[in-house]
Amino acid sequence: MNTSLSVNTLLGLGLEAKQLTFLQCSVRGVIVFAATLVMVRLSSKRSLAEKTAFDAALIVIIASVLARAINGSAPFFPTLGVGFVLVLLHRLLSLAAYYSHTLGIVVKGAPAVLVQNGRLQHKNMLWNHISEHDLEEDMRLEAAIEDVSKIKVARVERSGDISFIKAD
Known part of the structure; x- marks a missing residue:
């Protein structure tokens, strides 16, 4: 049995959103949940506390992007990748704001x-x-x-x- 064929079938890769089965959406959900836990560990604890609009924006966008991976309205693995890129961007902007007061005001407010x-x-x-x-x-x-x-x-x-x- 071809492993890539099994993964494609299990995740419903290449199918339209309306063609996904309950099992395929469930498996996608489990994988997205695990990936989200990794993203949470990569992000700062403060970002989860929604301390600023900057942090709240990350949470809303990540939730929206990852929901699309589960429901099949966007390609699965690229969408997971976008989630990781957004977390990385948040970390980089937070780090830059730490060193630049001006950037901190622009990104996080005053x-x-x-x-x-x-x-x-x-x-x-x-x-x-x-x-x-x-x-x-x-x-x-x-x-x-x-x-x-x-x-x-x-x-x-x-x-x-x-x-x-x-x-x-």
């Missing part, structure tokens, strides 16, 4: 001050789409403070989280 010495910074709040109610909610939940005058600095971080430094 924090913005929302409160400075108890005063709201309305321009930054508007730019970041954070209302006073949003800020007050995070003040209560994250800093256990209800009065903005008791905040020395509040920043919306690159992750979108709001950090607080209490006034003395």
